[in-house]
Amino acid sequence: MPGQIKKPKEGVPNGVMKGLEGVMIAESAICKIDGSVGKLWYRGYPVEELASGSSFEEVSYLLLYGKLPGPEELEGFKRSLAAERRVPRGITDIIAEEVGVAADPMHVLRTAVSALATYDNEAEDQSLEANGRKCIRLISKVSTVTAAIGREMDGKGHVEPDPSLGHVDNFMYMMHGNRMERHKLDLVEKMFMLQAEHSTNASTFSAMVTASTLSDLYSSVTSGIATLKGPLHGEADEAALRMLLEIGKPGNAEAYITKALAKKEKIMGFGHRVYKAYDPRAKIMRKEVEGLRNAASEEVRELASTAMEVERVMKEKIPPEKGIWPNIDFFAGPIYAYAGIPIELFTPIFASSRVPGWCAHVMEYWASGNKLIRPSELYTGETGLHYRRIDER
Numbered sequence: 001m002p003g004q005i006k007k008p009k010e011g012v013p014n015g016v017m018k019g020l021e022g023v024m025i026a027e028s029a030i031c032k033i034d035g036s037v038g039k040l041w042y043r044g045y046p047v048e049e050l051a052s053g054s055s056f057e058e059v060s061y062l063l064l065y066g067k068l069p070g071p072e073e074l075e076g077f078k079r080s081l082a083a084e085r086r087v088p089r090g091i092t093d094i095i096a097e098e099v100g101v102a103a104d105p106m107h108v109l110r111t112a113v114s115a116l117a118t119y120d121n122e123a124e125d126q127s128l129e130a131n132g133r134k135c136i137r138l139i140s141k142v143s144t145v146t147a148a149i150g151r152e153m154d155g156k157g158h159v160e161p162d163p164s165l166g167h168v169d170n171f172m173y174m175m176h177g178n179r180m181e182r183h184k185l186d187l188v189e190k191m192f193m194l195q196a197e198h199s200t201n202a203s204t205f206s207a208m209v210t211a212s213t214l215s216d217l218y219s220s221v222t223s224g225i226a227t228l229k230g231p232l233h234g235e236a237d238e239a240a241l242r243m244l245l246e247i248g249k250p251g252n253a254e255a256y257i258t259k260a261l262a263k264k265e266k267i268m269g270f271g272h273r274v275y276k277a278y279d280p281r282a283k284i285m286r287k288e289v290e291g292l293r294n295a296a297s298e299e300v301r302e303l304a305s306t307a308m309e310v311e312r313v314m315k316e317k318i319p320p321e322k323g324i325w326p327n328i329d330f331f332a333g334p335i336y337a338y339a340g341i342p343i344e345l346f347t348p349i350f351a352s353s354r355v356p357g358w359c360a361h362v363m364e365y366w367a368s369g370n371k372l373i374r375p376s377e378l379y380t381g382e383t384g385l386h387y388r389r390i391d392e393r
């Protein structure tokens with residue numbers, strides 16, 4: 001049946017590169033991944049160093065402009081972001097209307113971000129300056145839209161942004177209606193930094209394909225959001241937490257994983273197209289989740305302990321040469337549960353944090369001399385058929 005999802009065919013027939021695996025589509029100086037040793041750099045800086053000392057704003061600046069900002073540049077950038085946080089009333093109206101009917105907040109996010117273009121009189125201005133301003137607008141406003149979706153889902157009113165707060169601090173303030181404590185904020189900020197960019201992943205590629213037609217930045221980011229939505233990409237963090245909740249407690253992990261692997265099911269939050277060694281982002285967040293085994297909340301303690309046990313069982317069951325290790329999505333669940341973020345918002349939050357990466361790649365692709373991205377396919381259908389009118393068939 002057309003549209004039914006099947007396992008990919010074995011081998012690579014006649015030059016078809018299924019999933020574009022290993023195909024390089026551009027030169028880029030934004031992000032380097034060495035999947036064989038589990039290393040990741042943004043603009044040459046190891047993510048471990050950025051995650052421990054930087055901020056989401058500084059990482060966004062680095063990704064967009066290719067260098068770390070000086071103190072005045074960072075202050076100016078933060079001010080520009082803070083000044084762009086508000087979204088028009090029309091957008092909060094769309095959110096209020098759609099949250100009640102849409103099954104998935106990613107539908108609402110995608111629609112609202114697409115609609116943002118209609119309020120931007122620079123939406124069609126393709127000058128470098130206007131596109132630079134749109135990057136800043138999008139980084140700010142996608143987070144505001146996500147927070148507004150979270151509030152609406154909770155049946156609570158929209159909280160206007162506070163320009164005196166940092167990006168993540170303000171985001172959590174808009175979500176909860178009050179400031180979040182420092183440790184929780186630090187962990188969410190780490191997630192934002194570690195999810196800000198990841199080379200030519202599926203959603204970034206989507207954003208680039210859209211940009212390559214010389215469409216606009218809002219369309220590109222909307223494409224990125226649409227592609228991020230799938231469970232093999234952004235929604236893996238939700239799927240991983242649902243699995244941990246289903247397992248329930250560490251003692252159930254071994255039986256659950258054994259049964260799932262015997263049925264050839266994928267364990268959500270494990271495996272990666274590029275990392276065949278431990279995902280360095282997961283390594284950073286794993287340490288934090290390990291610490292959450294002593295959290296005040298019993299639910300968080302249980303989740304963190306179950307995650308650790310699932311990891312142990314997977315290590316025991318899967319030979320290391322298969323290269324299936326936890327990815328960052330696996331550890332997002334316990335971290336966001338600790339920060340009081342509902343599961344339905346994980347992927348919208350992932351999208352909010354990925355906007356700098358999408359924008360940086362689109363800007364770089366345009367600056368490098370845009371070329372329409374238009375691959376080919378191997379036609380395997382019929383030829384030589386002749387049309388007959390419906391009453392003659």
Ligand SMILES: CC(C)(COP(=O)(O)OP(=O)(O)OC[C@H]1O[C@@H](n2cnc3c(N)ncnc32)[C@H](O)[C@@H]1OP(=O)(O)O)[C@@H](O)C(=O)NCCC(=O)NCCS
Nearest residue numbers: 231232233236265266267268269270271272273324327329
């Ligand atoms: C991310 C992912 C799509 C990468 O896929 P890929 O590079 O196309 O690799 P494949 O899906 O072809 O998997 C290769 C092999 O590893 C196994 N494998 C991959 N991920 C697995 C997982 N999470 N659990 C169990 N086995 C897994 C496959 O079953 C396959 O085994 P086989 O060779 O015996 O058939 C895949 O690992 C996956 O679906 N993971 C779960 C979803 C997830 O966490 N996504 C977030 C990515 S950041």
